[in-house]
Amino acid sequence: MKFKTIIEPFRIKMVEPIHLSTEEQRRGYLKQAHYNPFLLNSNQVLIDFLTDSGTSAMSSDQWSAMMNGDESYAGASSWLRFEKEVQSLTGMPFVLPTHQGRAAERILYGKLGGKGKTFISNTHFDTTRANIEFSGAEAIDIPVKEGLDFASDFPFKGNMDIALLEKTIAEKGAANIGAVILTVTNNSGGGQPVSMENAKSVANVCRKNKVLFVIDCCRVAENSYYIHHNEAGYENKSYRQIAEEMMCLGDAAVMSAKKDALVNMGGFLAVKDADLAESCKQLLIITEGFATYGGLAGRDMEAIAVGLQEVFDPGYLNYRIVSTRYLGENIKAKGVNIIYPVGGHAVYVDAKSLYPHIPPHEYPGQALVCELYRIGGLRSVEIGSVMFGKYDSDGKLIPAPMELVRLAVPRRVYTQSHIDYVIEIFDEIVRTKDKVKGLKIVKEPQFLRHFTAHFEPL
Ligand SMILES: *Cc1c(COP(=O)(O)O)cnc(C)c1O
Numbered sequence: 001m002k003f004k005t006i007i008e009p010f011r012i013k014m015v016e017p018i019h020l021s022t023e024e025q026r027r028g029y030l031k032q033a034h035y036n037p038f039l040l041n042s043n044q045v046l047i048d049f050l051t052d053s054g055t056s057a058m059s060s061d062q063w064s065a066m067m068n069g070d071e072s073y074a075g076a077s078s079w080l081r082f083e084k085e086v087q088s089l090t091g092m093p094f095v096l097p098t099h100q101g102r103a104a105e106r107i108l109y110g111k112l113g114g115k116g117k118t119f120i121s122n123t124h125f126d127t128t129r130a131n132i133e134f135s136g137a138e139a140i141d142i143p144v145k146e147g148l149d150f151a152s153d154f155p156f157k158g159n160m161d162i163a164l165l166e167k168t169i170a171e172k173g174a175a176n177i178g179a180v181i182l183t184v185t186n187n188s189g190g191g192q193p194v195s196m197e198n199a200k201s202v203a204n205v206c207r208k209n210k211v212l213f214v215i216d217c218c219r220v221a222e223n224s225y226y227i228h229h230n231e232a233g234y235e236n237k238s239y240r241q242i243a244e245e246m247m248c249l250g251d252a253a254v255m256s257a258k259k260d261a262l263v264n265m266g267g268f269l270a271v272k273d274a275d276l277a278e279s280c281k282q283l284l285i286i287t288e289g290f291a292t293y294g295g296l297a298g299r300d301m302e303a304i305a306v307g308l309q310e311v312f313d314p315g316y317l318n319y320r321i322v323s324t325r326y327l328g329e330n331i332k333a334k335g336v337n338i339i340y341p342v343g344g345h346a347v348y349v350d351a352k353s354l355y356p357h358i359p360p361h362e363y364p365g366q367a368l369v370c371e372l373y374r375i376g377g378l379r380s381v382e383i384g385s386v387m388f389g390k391y392d393s394d395g396k397l398i399p400a401p402m403e404l405v406r407l408a409v410p411r412r413v414y415t416q417s418h419i420d421y422v423i424e425i426f427d428e429i430v431r432t433k434d435k436v437k438g439l440k441i442v443k444e445p446q447f448l449r450h451f452t453a454h455f456e457p458l
Pocket of ligand 1: 101127218266
């Protein structure tokens with residue numbers, strides 16, 4: 001018999017309590033947090049879908065590997081194990097451990113960036129863009145047009161627009177391109193996958209123009225799931241083989257291990273070129289740590305090495321993708337628009353069409369984030385004009401192209417009933433949608449403002 005119920009492929013050995021709260025209490029917490037859920041304490045949250053980053057539950061194998069952590073300053077056995085695992089996944093000989101993804105980004109893009117340089121990506125993730133712009137360079141997003149179309153059910157909406165890539169390189173001049181960055185899956189573009197065909201085309205354009213090709217491989221296992229199931233010619237290749245084939249195309253890779261390496265902290269930079277590796281290593285030693293540990297403890301590197309194996313387990317990946325899809329399909333069934341098909345790590349809800357009466361400068365996405373918390377204690381994050389909005393020279397908001405709210409699902413943490421509870425919150429969201437009001441920003445920093453901005457309801 002073939003069962004239609006897909007069970008969590010793990011059982012629970014240790015539990016962590018969820019602190020229940022009333023709607024009344026949550027109204028108070030929200031006010032104290034200036035209507036920015038980043039400023040809530042975690043014990044004020046029932047279900048935390050703020051991020052899938054660093055929130056994974058580790059396995060018993062990862063915890064036991066941690067006990068074997070070799071904490072030697074230089075040349076630790078844990079480093080050698082980590083290095084071998086990253087080399088085998090990426091096919092890149094030079095590996096630099098970092099404390100998380102953005103440290104790898106700062107080192108690489110700090111090196112390649114600077115005034116006059118341009119970086120091109122399917123969509124720059126927020127820390128990627130911030131590191132590039134901080135160096136003085138510019139960051140241009142060129143997702144395929146299907147990626148911006150809610151109605152399209154194109155299976156690889158994370159792809160990069162190849163014609164636009166060639167045009168942009170020609171316009172800017174190849175020598176002025178810092179790098180082309182392909183993010184798999186495309187986090188800021190809805191967690192949508194990138195096809196192997198697209199990755200190969202990007203690699204060819206880069207090679208032809210002698211431009212560096214970087215793969216941001218935070219979610220390369222989840223991306224491989226979609227290639228295996230939706231791209232012709234890959235149905236008989238394992239998830240791991242698909243990931244290795246894609247990584248081989250790049251000249252360099254950055255990874256936040258807090259995603260598909262199933263750990264709570266860590267990252268790496270991997271490169272093919274010895275000279276680039278050497279100059280990056282100098283920066284690594286100045287700011288992260290010696291070349292054989294970066295910002296990581298030996299036990300962290302052990303856990304990452306195990307996680308990079310476990311994440312390709314077919315039972316795990318199937319549960320992971322199907323569970324996120326179930327969440328998205330059921331929210332959609334209530335008449336709420338989401339980015340469709342559902343991405344691997346998160347459901348992206350369209351706040352613009354849910355709250356058409358709230359204009360972008362009153363932040364419909366932030367309004368939905370606050371409503372989800374007030375009604376059900378669910379923490380989520382706005383991915384719209386709070387995160388990506390800019391001001392013109394007159395101080396007027398240039399809105400982001402989409403007003404989204406991301407429900408990111410931590411790996412191996414929540415069960416089916418938690419997911420069903422979240423779906424139920426949307427009954428009330430739909431019932432009360434016409435009464436919801438927008439917000440205004442009363443305090444904001446210059447970079448990554450969504451982390452610490454203060455809001456007030458209108
Ligand atoms: C999380 C993430 C990063 C940054 O990694 P951190 O570990 O949070 O510093 C970079 N790129 C993408 C696509 C990400 O999802």
